[in-house]
Amino acid sequence: MKPDLQTHTxxxxxxxSNAVSRYDKxxxxxxxxxxxxxxxxxxxxxxxxxxxxxxxxxxxxSPDLPFDRSINxxxxxxxxxxxCFARPTHAYLGLSPGLDFETRLVxxxxxxxxxxxxxxRKGYKVATLAIGTNTDPYQPIDRTHxxxxxxxxxxxxxxxxVAIVTKGTLIERDIDILTRMAAKGLARVGLSVxxxxxxxxxxxxxxAPTPKRRLVTMRRLTGAGIPVRIMxxxxxxALTDPELEAILGAGAAAGAGSASWIMLRLPQExxxxxxxxxxxxxxxxxxxxxxxxREMHGGKDYDARWGHRMRGEGPYAExxxxxxxxxVKRLGLKENLAPxxxxxxxxxxxxxxxxxxx
Numbered sequence: 407m408k409p410d411l412q413t414h415t416x417x418x419x420x421x422x423s424n425a426v427s428r429y430d431k432x433x434x435x436x437x438x439x440x441x442x443x444x445x446x447x448x449x450x451x452x453x454x455x456x457x458x459x460x461x462x463x464x465x466x467x468s469p470d471l472p473f474d475r476s477i478n479x480x481x482x483x484x485x486x487x488x489x490c491f492a493r494p495t496h497a498y499l500g501l502s503p504g505l506d507f508e509t510r511l512v513x514x515x516x517x518x519x520x521x522x523x524x525x526x527r528k529g530y531k532v533a534t535l536a537i538g539t540n541t542d543p544y545q546p547i548d549r550t551h552x553x554x555x556x557x558x559x560x561x562x563x564x565x566x567x568v569a570i571v572t573k574g575t576l577i578e579r580d581i582d583i584l585t586r587m588a589a590k591g592l593a594r595v596g597l598s599v600x601x602x603x604x605x606x607x608x609x610x611x612x613x614a615p616t617p618k619r620r621l622v623t624m625r626r627l628t629g630a631g632i633p634v635r636i637m638x639x640x641x642x643x644a645l646t647d648p649e650l651e652a653i654l655g656a657g658a659a660a661g662a663g664s665a666s667w668i669m670l671r672l673p674q675e676x677x678x679x680x681x682x683x684x685x686x687x688x689x690x691x692x693x694x695x696x697x698x699x700r701e702m703h704g705g706k707d708y709d710a711r712w713g714h715r716m717r718g719e720g721p722y723a724e725x726x727x728x729x730x731x732x733x734v735k736r737l738g739l740k741e742n743l744a745p746x747x748x749x750x751x752x753x754x755x756x757x758x759x760x761x762x763x764x
Contacts, residue, residue, distance in 0.1 A: 416450050416505065418612045420486035422682040424505040427497030428674060452484055454511045454547055462520040463535070470716050473569065476536040477521060479553040481512035483541040485573060485614040487600075488683045489640055492540045494674040503675040508613070511547060518556035522754045525564060532751040534567045538596075544574025546613065558583045561592075564754050567746035571596040571637070573614040575623045581630050588632045591747040596635040596666070597624050599653050601646045609687050621660045628661030636662040636739070640670040641726060643698030644691055650726065651733045664740040667730050669718050670699060677707040698722055 416422075462477050482496055486508035493503035501510055524530065537543050543554040554576075561568050562583050570577070570584075570593070577584075577595065587593035601607050602617050615623070627634050636657025641647050654665050672680055684692035696707070702718025703709040709718075717723055734741060 418486075419450060419505060419508055420488035420490075420610065420612050420683070421493075421504040421508065421679050422686050423679070424502045425675065425678065427494070427501070427503055429497050429500070450505060450509050452509050452511060452547070454513050457481070457512045457514050458516050459514050459520055461524065462514075462517055463524050469712050471536075471539075473534050473536040473539075475533060476539045477517065477557065478540045479514055479517050479537075479543050479551075479557060480541050480545060480547065481514075482507050482510060484508055484511060484545045484547060485542055485611055487573075487611045487614065489610065489642070489670055489672075489676065489680055490541075491671045491673055491676060493676050493679065495540065497675065504679055511545075513547060513551050513553065515551060515553060517553050518560050521557055522560045525560070525566060526754045530753065532566060532748045534569050534746050534748075535561065536569050536571070538571035542572050542574055542614075543570065544572045544576040546574075546576070548574070548576055555580050555583070558587075560754065562587055564752050565590065565592060565750035567592045567748060567751075569594050569596070569746070571598065573598050573611065573620060575615045575619055578623055578626055581627065581632070584627070584632050585630045588630075590750060592750065594633040594635065594743070594746065595627055596637045597627075597657075597662075598637040598639055599657065600638075600640065600642075601649055602652055602656060603649070606646070610683075617656075621656055624657065624660040624662060628663075633664070633743070634660075634662045635664040635666060635743075636660075637666050637668075638730075639666065639668040641667055642670045642695065643722065644694045645688065647726060650729055654730070654733045654737055654739065658737040658739055662739065664743055665730075665734050665737075666741070667726070668716050669702065669723065669726070671715060672699065672708040673710060 463475050464477070465475050467474065481499065483490065493507045496503045496507040548554050558580055568587065572595070584593045597620055599617050599620055600610065604616050604618065607617050624634050636654060638650055638653045641650060657665060681692065681696065684695060700706060702720050702723050709715060717727065
């Protein structure tokens with residue numbers, strides 16, 4: 407029997423399709439070649455290309471975010487989380503926010519050197535640098551490229567504060583650096599746990615570590631003195647929302663000292679990708695899930711207004727927010743943390759053949 411190219415779900419991938427981006431003027435559709443032969447579709451392999459960035463630190467003025475600057479060692483993410491709000495950024499590369507986002511990755515091996523140069527610029531004003539807010543810095547390819555560790559070495563050398571968000575257990579490799587930085591008040595980590603159900607996680611986040619394994623990583627980080635936040639993000643109405651209290655409880659048991667949550671966001675190409683995924687994996691819940699989301703966004707799939715996009719509005723959003731506050735209080739978790747230290751920062755020295763007198 408020949409495969410149905412329109413309903414085929416690639417193995418170990420999040421997106422169901424590789425739909426063109428909003429910038430493409432033509433669309434592409436997979437079609438059978440006409441031969442009535444039984445055959446398997448080719449396995450999608452991960453491809454990595456190299457980019458040499460001229461700048462690295464990105465600045466933002468969003469009132470929704472607790473930081474004003476971030477860096478991204480990679481473009482695209484092999485974890486393949488189907489709900490990832492960063493998927494539309496792949497369109498800037500002329501690639502699909504669908505399967506291309508999780509199979510055609512870009513590594514930036516010069517990132518540590520570019521970061522060092524930017525921190526050494528005259529007039530640079532130190533503030534917490536966020537890593538992992540767009541794509542995961544500890545996705546599988548960092549095992550080979552080790553860009554994240556080299557970036558941390560730059561930050562440690564000049565005592566620059568850093569806040570990391572990840573699902574990747576590869577962060578355990580860098581516990582030595584993070585422990586030293588945390589002891590000075592210069593490092594904290596947020597670990598994202600969307601569900602405790604391994605089967606649901608496998609479907610939504612096909613190449614991310616299992617939830618159980620992420621909690622092991624949390625214990626190892628907190629055991630090493632590194633502050634960790636349990637991030638119940640994103641919460642999916644009628645799918646993962648019943649787990650909110652259980653996720654927070656598991657995080658607290660693993661040593662997390664703080665917690666946060668964000669509602670599912672569906673900007674630009676993410677909405678059709680998400681709805682394709684629902685049709686393939688949870689067709690019985692698709693209508694209910696989308697109805698809840700639209701209820702929180704004035705009838706739309708998504709509303710990008712500041713102060714609204716992260717949580718939504720209306721009775722359902724208020725109920726989730728109340729449940730979170732009650733659970734956090736009961737578990738002794740914090741919502742807001744004190745700023746990290748910036749007074750220790752020392753700009754990196756430019757390479758020089760002349761020895762320092764001091």
